[in-house]
Amino acid sequence: MNDTFLNEITILVVEDSATDRKILVDTLKKYFTNVLEASDGQEGYETFKNNKDIDIIISDLNMPNVSGINFLKLIRTSDANIPFIVTTGKIEPEVIIEAINLNVNSYIQKPIDVRVLLQKIDYLCEKKYFEIRLEKKRKEIEFLIEAVDVAALIFKMDDKGKIFYMNAAMMDVSGYNKEDISDLNFDDIIHPEIPKKFIDSTWEDLKKGQLWKGNTKFITKDGETFYLNNTVFKTNNENFITIAFLTTKENLEKRDFQRKVIQKFQEANKKEYKLKQENNELKNKLAKVESLYEESLITLKAIKEKNMSNVRQLKHYELQGDNLTQKYDKFMSSKKDEIENYIKSLNIEKQKNEKLTIKYDEILELLENTKERNLNLEEEIRNKNRRINDLSEVISNNG
Numbered sequence: 369m370n371d372t373f374l375n376e377i378t379i380l381v382v383e384d385s386a387t388d389r390k391i392l393v394d395t396l397k398k399y400f401t402n403v404l405e406a407s408d409g410q411e412g413y414e415t416f417k418n419n420k421d422i423d424i425i426i427s428d429l430n431m432p433n434v435s436g437i438n439f440l441k442l443i444r445t446s447d448a449n450i451p452f453i454v455t456t457g458k459i460e461p462e463v464i465i466e467a468i469n470l471n472v473n474s475y476i477q478k479p480i481d482v483r484v485l486l487q488k489i490d491y492l493c494e495k496k497y498f499e500i501r502l503e504k505k506r507k508e509i510e511f512l513i514e515a516v517d518v519a520a521l522i523f524k525m526d527d528k529g530k531i532f533y534m535n536a537a538m539m540d541v542s543g544y545n546k547e548d549i550s551d552l553n554f555d556d557i558i559h560p561e562i563p564k565k566f567i568d569s570t571w572e573d574l575k576k577g578q579l580w581k582g583n584t585k586f587i588t589k590d591g592e593t594f595y596l597n598n599t600v601f602k603t604n605n606e607n608f609i610t611i612a613f614l615t616t617k618e619n620l621e622k623r624d625f626q627r628k629v630i631q632k633f634q635e636a637n638k639k640e641y642k643l644k645q646e647n648n649e650l651k652n653k654l655a656k657v658e659s660l661y662e663e664s665l666i667t668l669k670a671i672k673e674k675n676m677s678n679v680r681q682l683k684h685y686e687l688q689g690d691n692l693t694q695k696y697d698k699f700m701s702s703k704k705d706e707i708e709n710y711i712k713s714l715n716i717e718k719q720k721n722e723k724l725t726i727k728y729d730e731i732l733e734l735l736e737n738t739k740e741r742n743l744n745l746e747e748e749i750r751n752k753n754r755r756i757n758d759l760s761e762v763i764s765n766n767g
Contacts, residue, residue: 378422379403379423379426380425381403383407383427395482395663409434409439410439416446423451426453426454427439429456440467452470455478482663519613520611522611524609527606530553530554534549
């Protein structure tokens with residue numbers, strides 16, 4: 369991408385922090401001539417309305433008055449496609465999703481890495497640059513087609529050599545008209561002196577998709593000879609187009625000599641161009657190194673300021689930490705005493721439980737002994753009852 373195009377790019381920076389905005393604007397001005405700035409979404413929108421040549425917008429999301437997301441909504445009501453980059457110190461998924469739905473091109477988290485920002489801007493600039501070039505090329509092609517159709521002789525054939533189109537210039541020279549074309553074949557217009565072997569070889573190359581350039585002898589409807597300098601190529605729909613210019617036998621010989629002379633000049637120009645290109649590349653690299661050095665100084669200064677702020681904040685946190693440590697030690701000491709008392713109580717209860725367990729075991733043993741004695745007594749009673757019964761029977765029998 370050339371520097372002239374970058375000088376034509378206009379960037380709008382919308383940032384409520386004066387310090388961050390100044391650093392960003394000063395950095396961008398090293399690469400772009402036109403850099404506008406605004407302190408909030410409302411001012412940014414007014415600037416956008418008053419400057420219709422703005423190409424890229426860089427905006428913070430968290431701003432007073434009109435937030436970054438509302439500013440983006442306002443922009444999209446006027447322009448649905450202008451490149452828009454958002455910056456944010458705090459990632460909020462809902463806001464980011466809303467920004468994406470509003471066709472935001474990219475977002476960068478703060479603190480902004482200038483190199484990342486420049487890469488994203490470079491991509492957007494490159495895209496716009498190629499869109500402009502593509503549109504210019506499209507218009508150039510349209511003009512060329514119109515000019516070629518007037519100055520050149522054009523005819524189209526299928527893969528069998530059947531001619532289905534001739535422009536006005538080709539019909540004038542060949543003597544054929546629109547009614548003749550429906551029955552016309554390439555063999556009807558090529559001069560019979562052209563060897564068939566040469567024609568067949570050329571067709572094979574063309575059917576492989578190769579471009580063919582050369583001078584050929586043709587014959588008119590009335591049998592007159594004419595010469596064409598031809599360019600023949602295959603289209604996507606398997607047809608073949610010939611674009612040619614009238615020439616003469618003498619012109620062909622002169623053209624061969626001129627071609628050799630021009631070739632020598634072209635080779636010399638290529639060498640000169642290559643040397644100039646290498647020189648420009650070295651200059652561009654040197655400029656980038658100088659720019660990176662200046663950028664590094666700015667970034668280093670910002671980092672130093674941020675580090676000082678971080679150190680102050682760290683000292684504040686350390687002081688708070690000391691107070692918390694004291695409170696924690698006091699709390700732990702209190703809890704330690706409570707735990708020791710609780711352990712003592714547990715030991716006392718444990719001793720009581722052990723005594724109760726011993727008594728419980730003794731009672732169980734006593735119960736087992738009692739149960740065994742009861743069983744013995746019951747057996748003894750049953751035995752006595754049997755003896756009583758036996759004696760009762762004996763007495764009864766004797767009576």
